[in-house]
Amino acid sequence: MPRRAPSRLLAFGLAAVLAAGSASGSDLHDLYFGEALFHADQGHYFDALQRLDTELGQYHGLDEPQYDSLHYHIGAAEFDVGDFELNYRMHHRAGRAIRAVLEGNVDPAVRNEAAFRLARIHFQKDQPEDALHALERIEGEVPDAIADEVKFLRANVYMALGRPADAVEVLADLQRAESLTGFAAYNLGIALLQDGRTPDAIEQLDRAGRVASGERGAEAIRDKANLILGTMLFEAADYQRAYESLDRVRLEGPFSNQALLRAGWAEVSAGNFERALVPWNILAKREVTDSAVQEALLAAPFAYGKLEIHGRAALMYGHALEAYTSELDRVDASIDSIRKGKFLKALLREELKQDRDWVIRLRTLPETPETYYLMALMASHDFQTALSNYLDLEDLRTRLVSWQTNFDAFKDMIELRKQNYDPLLPEVDADFRELDSQIRLRMEQREHLDKRLQGMLTAPRPDYLATADERIVSERLDEIERHLGNSTTPETQALQERVAHVRGALTWRLRTQYHERLTEAHTHLNELSVVIAAMTERYHSLVRTRQAATHSYVGYDVPINQLRRRVGEALQRVNLLMARQGHMLETVAINELKVRRERLDGYQTQARFAVADSYDRAARLQADMRPDGAQTGEVQPDETQPAGVQPGGGQQ
Amino acid sequence: MLRTFRTVVLTVVIWTCCGPSWALDADREQMKGLDEQVQEVKSDVLGISAELSRLEEKLLYPSNTQVAVFIALAEGDAMRLDAVQVQIDGQLVAHYIYSFKELDALKHGGVQRIYAGNVTTGEHKIDVSVTGKLQGGADYNQAGSFAFQKGVEPKLVGLTLAGPDSGRPAIEIGDW
DSSP states (O other), rough: OTTHHHHHHHHHHHHHHHHHOOOOOOOOOOOOHHHHHHHHTTTTTHHHHHHHHHHHHHHHHHHHEGGGGGGGGHHHHHHHHHHHHTTTTHHHHHHHHHHHHHHSSSSSHHHHHHHHHHHHHHHHHOOOOHHHHHHHTOOOOOOOHHHHHHHHHHHHHHHHHHHOHHHHHHHHHTOOOOGGGTHHHHHHHHHHHHHHOHHHHHHHHHHTTEEEEEEHHHHHHHHHHHHHHHHHHHHOOHHHHHHHHHTOOOSSSHHHHHHHHHHHHHHHHHOOHHHHHHHHHHEEEETTTSSSHHHHHHHHHHHHHHTTTHHHHHHHHHHHHHHHHHHHHHHHHHHHHHTTTHHHHHHHHHHHTOOTTHHHHTTTTOOOOOGGGHHHHSSHHHHHHHHHHHHHHEEEEHHHHHHHHHHHHHHHHHHHHHHHHHTHHHHHHHHHHHHHHHHHHHHHHHHHHHHHHHHHHOOGGGGGGOOOOHHHHHHHHHHHHHHTTTTOOOOHHHHHHHHHHEEEEHHHHHHHHHHHHHHHHHHHHHHHHHHHHHHHHHHHHHHOOOOOOTTTTOOOOOHHHHHHHHHHHHEEEEEHHHHHHHHHHHHHHHHHHHHHHHHHHHHHHHHHHHHHHHHHHHHHHHHSSSOOOOOOOOOOOHHHHHSSSOTTTOOO | OOHHHHEEEEEHHHHHHTTTTOOHHHHHHHHHHHHHHHHHHHHHHHHHHHHHHHHHHHHHOOOTTEEEEEEOOOOTTTOEEEEEEEETTTTEEEEEEEHHHHHHHHHHHHHHEEEEOOOOSSSEEEEEEEEEEEEEEEEEEEEEEEEEESSSSSSEEEEEOOOOGGGSSSSEEEOO
């Protein structure tokens, strides 16, 4: 325990300082990464992880990931996935994720940050040796944003390892770190105390108890410093300073009850019974489930007894007796209720999950007495982890059950699509084939024309560019020439001259218009290309449509069946784990309530005796004050002290 | 007795931080074992979820028709966003009212996927209306209409919302 406990204690400070460490979404390039941050910021770590895992999986599966939008955030994403896993209490995976960054070929600053995060995980898992080993991997440049946190963590690790002198050295250097206001001062005080330098520790805790800050965490740690300092000074019999220190603890903070109780005992130890009543009377009016309040119910009448106001003391003892009896009834009802399984049901109430202060709200549920003491149980880190795990398991169970019903819907959807598309596909395939042959034809034509035009650029062929009419004329002239033959009659010669004339005119036209026609032919070729492109696009569209149709119902049976099986198996495991985790929670809660019961039993017995004693003393005092002046003897202060009430906070 | 008790108190305060120390070593070991198993099952369920998500996307939002609309807030904007309404081609596809936690997450740079659905390839119109409050408590209502082109790949439409003090358009559409 001595090793484990301080690390738990110090983790409180560390967690508060590092809680807001997730990446921000400014200058966002990847919307899905932003969506993961959106979930994580609300504490929905399952959704955040699922989103980011998917994104990272896709990114790492790409041939050229540098063109993916996640590339802009890949460093942050790799870290965030580890952070999300840590927040989702998946330390093993978080460690693996960060180790992967650490082992990768990354910038020294990134590697140092990874080492820091890994060290933080080890520290949170009570593995200080491993944490120190990870911290020792930090070398060279440390990012400014984490420089102080690295030192703070190192100091905490030293303390967990029982090396307070080393921790003192590091913490002394951190006293001006703004992000650690309050925490560094407090931890330095504790380190000095562990190192056996009690006077220095007292002075340091005094400084920590005066730190000015409006931050909630810093205020809480300041209160804690004052509470510990007050207790130490009380131990050293410096009651006045002890009271002053305890008086600095805020009345609304988490340490207020203990501070009020101890302030009262400090005054009592200094003989100031009247002044002790001030904090105790405040405390006695508070929530009676708190052990400090329960003690104050006995302590206040004890002080009245010391002041010889026995009537008032008797009344207050009577009130305490009632309160203890009522509390005992409530504790018994709680134990009974837990045994009936109502505790676990109450923890899973849906409306509570919507409330940030759900633990406090649980106390107000009239039908669930077992939850009344949850606040005290929640102070234990182990119980918190167990409870969080139980709630996480319930969340997993709900998801798995919902997925099981989804599979049936998917099957229906796929069947409907099959019924719709199957009859249509033969027709689509026929269209597809026709279009395919048309495209092939056009493409061949285009290729042929293109080749011919390319050839004409080097070897002009005007005849290739003749129009249909001109080709007919040319062929007609060839035919006439064949008919005329080699005859040399004057009529024939006249006709031959006319044919030659016409051919000459035709040739003239073809030659003179050659360049113009060549340009025009190229224009037509390009137009053909447009037609082919349109046909190709239609072709691709048809392919896509067909593929989409097919993909909408083909190939799902195997993955759906596999997933259904995996979901079923996971659900079984979750149910089993929930039962075991729930049983553990119930046992712990009942054990804690039994401890309370024993304490209340003791208080009740003391109150019973004290009531009788106080009435007796009040009666004797009244008799002493009668006119006949008869004296019955002095009241001895020690006789009025309740037998088992221990000053300064008797809860264990 | 007082002195003995004081020593106990000091030790208790320093080492246990005011909480009930209920867990014995055996309990702690059992708890640790359970914690390991819970981590394993979480990992398995996350794996199933990722696969299921891919299957759902393929089945429900194939890439050639997939459209997703995202909402982001301009950085540092003080406007309190109450609700957003989105119409695609005149059809209401999303009407979302924001909780405090969601608004906080948006202000911290998170991006909300407000809608995922299907549209045909080609030109489409998206209408966005925003309701909120300004820092002074005045109502803030804005509306915008934008065109977007849907190709064969999934279409991601990002809408960045801003108040009047940011110096940016109230509703800005971005392509991803």
